[in-house]
Amino acid sequence: MSKSDKKPRQARRFEPYLNPSEREELHGLLDFIGPAPLQFADSLRNLARNYIDDGEGTKLRAICLLFADLFDQGWQVSLKKGALLCEPPSIDRDGDQTVEDVKVRIRTALHASRRRQLEEPSVRTFIQRMERRTLRPEGRSSVLDLIDCGDELATALERIASIPEQERDAALAGVVDPVIEICHAGRRCANTGLPLNDIWRYFRHTWAHEYRPIPGRQLLVLVRNAARPNRPVMGIAMLASPVMRLSARDTWIGWLRGAMEEKLHSGTWDAHSLAHAMTERLDASISYVRWDDLVTPDEIENPVENTVLRLEQKASGAAYARELELRAHYAASRQSDGRVPPMRGAVKADDPATDWRAASEDLLFVRKRAELLAQLLSAKQTFRAAELLTKPETALSQLLEAKSGQRAIDIVLTEFRKAGLSSRVVDVSICGAVAPYNELLGGKLVALLLASKEVRDHYAERYGGQVSVIASQMAGRAVSKPADLRVLTTTSLYGVGSSQYNRLVLRATDHAGLDHDLRWDSIGKSKTGGFGTLHLGADTAHALRQMAQSVHTSRRINNRFGEGTSPRLRQIREGLEALGVESDSILHHNTPRLFYACELGSNSRNSLMGMEGDEFHAASASSIAAAWRSRWLNSRTRRPETLAALSSLGPATVQRALQVREDDLLAEPTD
Numbered sequence: 001m002s003k004s005d006k007k008p009r010q011a012r013r014f015e016p017y018l019n020p021s022e023r024e025e026l027h028g029l030l031d032f033i034g035p036a037p038l039q040f041a042d043s044l045r046n047l048a049r050n051y052i053d054d055g056e057g058t059k060l061r062a063i064c065l066l067f068a069d070l071f072d073q074g075w076q077v078s079l080k081k082g083a084l085l086c087e088p089p090s091i092d093r094d095g096d097q098t099v100e101d102v103k104v105r106i107r108t109a110l111h112a113s114r115r116r117q118l119e120e121p122s123v124r125t126f127i128q129r130m131e132r133r134t135l136r137p138e139g140r141s142s143v144l145d146l147i148d149c150g151d152e153l154a155t156a157l158e159r160i161a162s163i164p165e166q167e168r169d170a171a172l173a174g175v176v177d178p179v180i181e182i183c184h185a186g187r188r189c190a191n192t193g194l195p196l197n198d199i200w201r202y203f204r205h206t207w208a209h210e211y212r213p214i215p216g217r218q219l220l221v222l223v224r225n226a227a228r229p230n231r232p233v234m235g236i237a238m239l240a241s242p243v244m245r246l247s248a249r250d251t252w253i254g255w256l257r258g259a260m261e262e263k264l265h266s267g268t269w270d271a272h273s274l275a276h277a278m279t280e281r282l283d284a285s286i287s288y289v290r291w292d293d294l295v296t297p298d299e300i301e302n303p304v305e306n307t308v309l310r311l312e313q314k315a316s317g318a319a320y321a322r323e324l325e326l327r328a329h330y331a332a333s334r335q336s337d338g339r340v341p342p343m344r345g346a347v348k349a350d351d352p353a354t355d356w357r358a359a360s361e362d363l364l365f366v367r368k369r370a371e372l373l374a375q376l377l378s379a380k381q382t383f384r385a386a387e388l389l390t391k392p393e394t395a396l397s398q399l400l401e402a403k404s405g406q407r408a409i410d411i412v413l414t415e416f417r418k419a420g421l422s423s424r425v426v427d428v429s430i431c432g433a434v435a436p437y438n439e440l441l442g443g444k445l446v447a448l449l450l451a452s453k454e455v456r457d458h459y460a461e462r463y464g465g466q467v468s469v470i471a472s473q474m475a476g477r478a479v480s481k482p483a484d485l486r487v488l489t490t491t492s493l494y495g496v497g498s499s500q501y502n503r504l505v506l507r508a509t510d511h512a513g514l515d516h517d518l519r520w521d522s523i524g525k526s527k528t529g530g531f532g533t534l535h536l537g538a539d540t541a542h543a544l545r546q547m548a549q550s551v552h553t554s555r556r557i558n559n560r561f562g563e564g565t566s567p568r569l570r571q572i573r574e575g576l577e578a579l580g581v582e583s584d585s586i587l588h589h590n591t592p593r594l595f596y597a598c599e600l601g602s603n604s605r606n607s608l609m610g611m612e613g614d615e616f617h618a619a620s621a622s623s624i625a626a627a628w629r630s631r632w633l634n635s636r637t638r639r640p641e642t643l644a645a646l647s648s649l650g651p652a653t654v655q656r657a658l659q660v661r662e663d664d665l666l667a668e669p670t671d
Helices: 020-030 040-049 055-072 099-119 121-131 150-160 165-173 196-204 247-253 257-266 271-287 297-301 305-333 363-385 392-401 403-423 442-449 453-463 469-475 538-551 567-578 583-587 621-636 640-647 651-657
Strands: 012-014 076-080 083-087 134-136 139-141 178-182 218-225 233-240 425-433 487-492 504-506 518-525 594-599
Touching (some): 020 040, 020 076, 055 076, 055 083, 055 099, 055 567, 099 121, 121 196, 150 640, 178 442, 178 453, 178 621, 196 218, 196 233, 218 442, 218 453, 233 442, 247 403, 247 518, 257 392, 257 403, 271 363, 271 392, 271 403, 305 363, 363 392, 363 403, 363 469, 392 403, 425 442, 442 518, 442 621, 504 621, 538 567, 567 583
Parallel strands (some): 425 487
Antiparallel strands (some): 012 083, 076 083, 134 139, 178 218, 218 233, 233 425, 487 594, 504 518, 518 594
16 A cells, blocks of 8 residues: 555545544554555554444544455555545456466455454354363264264275275265255254254354355255264255345346347247236236225226326325334434434234234335336236237237337336245355365255255245235235245356356256256356445444434434345445445445356246246255265265375364464355
8 A cells, every 4th residue: 555646446536524633543544655564454443443432433433444344355545635545356456367366365355354253252152162072962072073084084985996886876875975954943963962053153154254144034054974973064055035136147037128038039938928927927916916095996907097197196195204204203213322213114023913904004015015006007008008918929029119018028027036036046145065075076065955855845844835024014915925946046256267066067867866957057247246245344334334324314224124125235335425435336346256046947947937837846865966976976086186185174174264264264155
């Protein structure tokens, strides 16, 4: 870092609002020539701690924490004429970087926040408790008993090398027999007596980036080896709620108009099936909106422009009334320190006694119902005028050319996406192997097992039939959605390829027990990076939310479920802007991402567009495990270098990975 007048490439200029004394303190830390001191980020955090209880210093504290995080993540920071210049790291910053160089840089940046988390007393206490050998009904045990001994595993696999080829499959299954175990609250490990959720969390801390609980649906998965003592953990995974908008995924499925048009013109979809699917989707979406207080049955059946305009006016009126309601809450509830608790709705969770009809009359949901119904009826009117059902090919061609038709198509595609993301698509946010199974390509096994019938059934059992709070308030009656998984998606942190997912395919013609190819496909890449908060630590996010609450008015600080998308992200954006920082310049992380997807059936994508194919069958975990052994494990165990590497891995390896050492990153981050 320096005060050079030469502006860094991609530099982003910030002039935060600080009083003179605060600016002097901050600039004092930045006033040096040459590379930044090794403890530069720590110095910023120390300054932030000086203002932890000082309301007047909230801005300086937030700025210090923000720039400490950015520096840890590899951003270049400089000072020019009183303004801060920041340049985010990018894959193409240095043209001579190899793929491995990029991975090391990104992993090192992620490790900074992970290291701070591992230093937290509560996290250290948790890890020590899990590793402490404790007397339980199952005997004295610890989580270390669930980590396989690499040299013993290598010896067992080495013995198989001399076995005739026709006997190898059975012999390998006698040493490596993967089984799936779902972490339910309150469930304990039969071998150690430890809570399954704690076991999962322990191994999650070995990942390269810090562990953060996330909102929404989540299914924690352990993959264990039933053929070895104590059924050691081979890998872990987590299925989580998908993000609402992801261009690569939505294009791949056909949820964007351009992708839909391409599939139609290429013959992938036929006009007749698509037209019927679009019409049925509209009718289904209308049926999930309470409308009796907004329109008449005849207006639902035969919508006209005046109906749509009246609904739009109703939505605007409800929005204005909601604004007044929030302002009144803001004035009445503002505390002495300036904070305002969010105004919660009457319904917070599913309850058999909930009056959903009354809940639908909340001003927030009156607005949402009127807005959505206006859109749906507008699309229905447009499709009917184009004679979509009777002349599908001509109608679709005309709709795709006219602005009103394009808008109607976008509305129905959005409904397809909402329906799919609510119950049929999940994101694989964590997936990988635990030592020593990382040497045996255990990460590929875990990724494939997530497509198994067992995982699909567990997900359906956990979330199928669960009443949706927002959908029920929209409908004015209890609404539960099926948990019918059809597609898995995930993202590579590196943007330059994933050894875990690249060429990850099991062909049905090569493996008995598979009735369709099981594969993870690369479905796209973000060329300029994306938006997110992974690079901001928990303390920084909290400080930015405090900034948002201290300066914004009622509507903007409200954090009610259903008020808008990602309240946490919205508040962080507003906190950045309150500092005088353009939020996109920070939240746009400038690191391209690769996206991957896996269809659980041969016709899964079409099913997400309402065009069901043949009866759906997911492969069993045992069939997938057998195919993995044949495809990868068999050849892997023939390599002397693999067995040698395997011998050096075990419980001590995992322990070292949790000792906050820069050179002990064990597990791959989610690919």
